[in-house]
Amino acid sequence: MSGGNSATNKCGLAELLIFMAAIICGTGCSICSKTMMELRGEGITGEEEVFQKPIFQTFGMFVGMMFGLVMHKVVVIFKIPFPGYDHGTDNSADGAGGLASGAKTYGSIDAEADPLVKKEEQASSGSQQLPVWMYFFLAIPSVFDLAATALCMMGLQYIDVSIYQLLRGSGIIFVALMKQHVLGHHLFSFQWIGVFWNVMAVLVVGGTAILNESESDEADQSGDALLGVMLVMAGAVVQAMQFVFEEKVMTMDIPSPPLLLIGMEGLWGTVLCLLIVYPIVYYLPGDDHGSYEDPWNTIHMFMNTPTIQNAFIVYFLVIFLYNFFAVLVTFMLNSVWHAILDNFRPITVWIVDLFIFYVISQGTFGEAWTRWSWLQVFGMGILLYGTAVYNAPNAGSIRLEGRWFDFGLDFRSEYTEIESEEQGAELDQEWREKMDTFKARKDSSFYGERSPHVSVHTQSLRGLATNI
Incomplete structure (x- = not known):
């Protein structure tokens, strides 16, 4: 289970504040997405209409992610300490700021919940200039991200944002299946148990959306909830393909710094939206003045409705800030906390959405509590339980050790195997860091080929690591 830092990192005041900021911004992303789809403005015909523009939100x-390029330049020029950047050398021509040996990366559990995860072996000793072709290569994950986000935004039109967020969290199902059958990675038995509970959560949450719709007064929307669930699940499948692709292809000798990767994916996604996606949805038949989404109508509504403009500004900011703080969460703590962050979002999104409905908007925006909401709470509990089981034996997870609430399942031998491998990896990492220190001391007799003991130390330490 890879992570940016050791699992022993403590959560102090600074770490807690960063975690809370990530929770707030992540919740704001989902709330802003749904709220913008419920706003009304003057359409191109002069009549008021709902601003349901999933492609515009994509x-x-x-655009929000593209701001990462600005942050990348700021970090490189002013040599600001940031995860994934090594300012110890000056040979990074573009400011690519390659990863140094032992540099911290970030991501989520088992390199599958965050597309920026890099294996330790891909970090090289010193900064390297990022080749030009890499900037074009980063267009590939943008295509996956574009398709996944567009599908999810289309589905969000038809379901509550809390259900949308819960269904997004089920992407672990498809990642696990692809890792096993596409990458050929062996998953442990307890992880498949976690996947099973995630499947159960999807069935319960999806059923809740359909039951809520059956009680709606809007009879002409029959079947929309099922369509929304299917679109969001399709988006989760494509998102899983993105994660697997990046884990398979993007573990290269010269990895991309995190802010540059975020910014380039944003840049390519913006270009693809303007040149490919918008022309397609314009000529695709639909309810937006004859198109699935009419960009001219979108521009007219945006330019003539200050409320939509303000909502988009907030949406733009929280998207970038969420990506920014999510990086810091994993850097200052570890990848497990990033997974915990993702698990908290459905809870905070639902609480805030209920608060908006009953307190702020008095029933205009937000989400109402229905008689099926308790079923949704049950589904949320199953999803959190399944994810915690899958993420074991990391801190904050649930180990299946044969207790009654483990349903008699005992996988302690698998947890021991994982912990032994992690201890060995930590010893290897410590040795590499010591070697970097020795190499920096060029006047020392222990440097390079002048020390006959280097290879002996390396072999003995690695031998110790494999026997733990």
């Missing part, structure tokens, strides 16, 4: 997401 475009806005990529």
Whole structure:
């Protein structure tokens, strides 16, 4: 289970504040997405209409991510300490700021919940200039991200944002299946148990959306909830393909710094939206003045409705800030906390959405509590339980050790195997860091080939690591 830092990192005041900031911004992303789809403004015909523009929101997401390029330049020029950047050398021509040996990366559990995870072996000793072709290569994950986000935004039109967020969390199902059958990675038995509970959560949450719709007064929307669930699940499948692709292809000798990767995916996504996606949805038949989404109508509504403009500005900011704080969460703590962050979002999104409905908007925006909401709470509990089981034996997870609430399942031998491998990896990492220190001391007799003991130390330490 890879992570940016050791699992022993403590959560102090600074770490807690960063975690809370990530929770707030992540919740704001989902709330803003749904709220913008419920706003009304003057359409191109002069009549008031609902601003349901999923492609525009996808475009806005990529514009927000593109700000990562600005942050990348700031970090490189002013040599600001940031995860994934090594300012110890000056040979990074573009400011690519390659990863140094032992540099911290970030991501989520088992390199599958965050597309920026890099294996330790891909970090090289010193900064390297990022080749030009890499900037074009980063267009590939943008295509996956574009398709996944567009599908999810389309589905969000038809379901509550809390259900949407819960269904997004089920992407672990498809990642696990692809890792096993596409990458050929062996998953442990307890992880498949976690996947099973995630499947159960999807069935319960999806059923809740359909039951809520059956009680709606809007009879003409029959079947929309099922369509929304299917679109969001399709988006989760494509998102899983993105994660697997990046884990398979993007573990290269010269990895991309995190802010540059975020920014380039945003840049390519913006270009693809403007040149490919918008022309397609314009000529695709639909309810937006004859198109699935009419960009001219979108521009007219945006330019003539200050409320939509303000909502988009907030949406733009929280998207980038969420990506920014999510990086810091894993850097300052570890990848497990990033997974915990993702698990908290459905809870905070639902609480805030209920608060908006009953307190702020008095029933205009937000989400109402229905008689099926308790079923949704049950589904949320199953999802959190399944994810915690899958993420074991990391801190904050649930180990299946044969207790009654483990349903008699005992996988302690698998947890021991994982912990032994992690201890060995930590010893290897410590040795590499010591070697970097020795190499920096060029006047020392222990440097390079002048020390006959280097290879002996390396072999003995690695031998110890494999026997733990």
